[in-house]
Amino acid sequence: MKVIPFRIFTAIALLGVVLFSCKEAPKTEAPAKKPNVVFIFADDHSYNALSNLGADQVYTPNLDRLRKNGTDFSHTYNMGGWNGAICVASRAMINTGQYIWNARRTDSLVRKGQPTNPYWSEYMQQAGYDTYMTGKWHVSRKAEELFNTVGHVRGGMPRSVKTAYNRPLSVNDTVWKSTDTINGGFWAGGTHWSEVVANDALQFIDSAKTKENPFFMYLAFNAPHDPRQAPQEYLDKYPLDQVAVPETFLEEYPYHEEMGAGKKLRDERLAPYPRTPYSIQVHRKEYYALISHMDTQIGKILDALEATGEMDNTYIVFTADHGLSVGQHGLLGKQNMYDHSVRVPFYVVGPDVPKGKTIDAPIYLQDVMPTTLEWAQQAIPEHVEFSSLVPLIQGKGKAHLPYIYGAYTENQRMVRTDSHKLIWYPKAEKIRLFDLKKDPLEENDVAEDANYAEVKTDLIEKLQSLQQDMHDPIPTIGK
Structure with a gap:
């Protein structure tokens, strides 16, 4: 019998152990990739300017x-806000x-120039995300300090011109043309700003294919903020004779000076x-056209995300960031406490998010x-005062806001x-009260109605x- 040298025998034995160990070693799966997050932010978009809410005049597929x-x-x-630019406060909060x-x-x-706690995007970076921002900041x-990659950073609003104001004075007032590119505004730079946001987003989505990290996208449209400029094909969707005047139309709001509007x-x-x-029909036509044009750009982004x-x-x-009046209650802007100005759309789509579900529990948009x-x-972090909506989305939580607070300057x-809603104008020493169940459009002030005395007292205490x-x-x- 041929004897195997000890050193060879030892090597064979060790190889067997290694092979056995490799064969029997348990398989370990790579940790699941964290979910991507895409935040799409409009400017001046009221909750009721959407076709799926019964506003059949608005085209938002x-x-x-x-x-x-x-x-x-x-x-x-x-x-609300601490100055006329409500978006400043809204974006600071978010x-x-x-x-x-x-x-x-x-x-x-x-x-x-003093230090503060980290901002939203910085926390997302800490969580391992590639962060991206384009649009209105x-x-x-x-933005360049807070995001890994930044596209076109826009200011508060597209620069407007004098002819965009105090119009139209009559049916013969045609000085302003929203499609006229010489007016700048959304047309400044040659490409409509809503299209720029979409183009930037598509470029980032394409580049993200080659990256391992999850991404956080902050896509902020300036639309449908004024100046109300959209391509002609979108204006054509809204023949003027088919644009309704709001039910809450007033020639002038009775407390507009005292309320700071x-x-x-x-x-x-x-x-x-x-x-x-x-004049309100004209402004609403242009407002809807801007929304529909933005909706098309959002569709491009959704298609690109699906393609990944x-x-x-x-x-x-x-x-x-907030809503807008556009003729409701005799007002044009968002510097008021009516629902058309403080209430906004809020849609969530995701892997464990129920489809076709509506949650009526009141929230702040900054809960995002x-x-x-x-x-x-x-x-x-402890300094974050808004609340996660995950429990509500999963059906495991109850409304965390029994009362909504609002303020303007x-x-x-x-x-x-x-x-019910109570609005207080300190300078006018005026309280307005609305029964939202009977009067959802907030037209009938019942503050002096004796039948609502208890409700009024309760809401005053809650506001205090x-x-x-x-x-x-x-x-x-x-006080």
């Missing part, structure tokens, strides 16, 4: 598509996660005083910030429940409490 494939939060609110007056303090620190910190306010100068049905094959691992949120942090498996305060909780800078109501 792609936003309808989002709603059909996800969950709709039907009562979503913005708290990026800091803080309520209005704390967000203003943080904004003040930024302007002074209007936040005191520079008077004739000198920029937004209110867009249409002539007193308001005319014709990652939609099953992607959350999409669509909302707006902590919601995305939860999706990203990032701890929600020192001139307006609001408290809203699911059944909310003012204290919010660190409101003006004296509490009734």
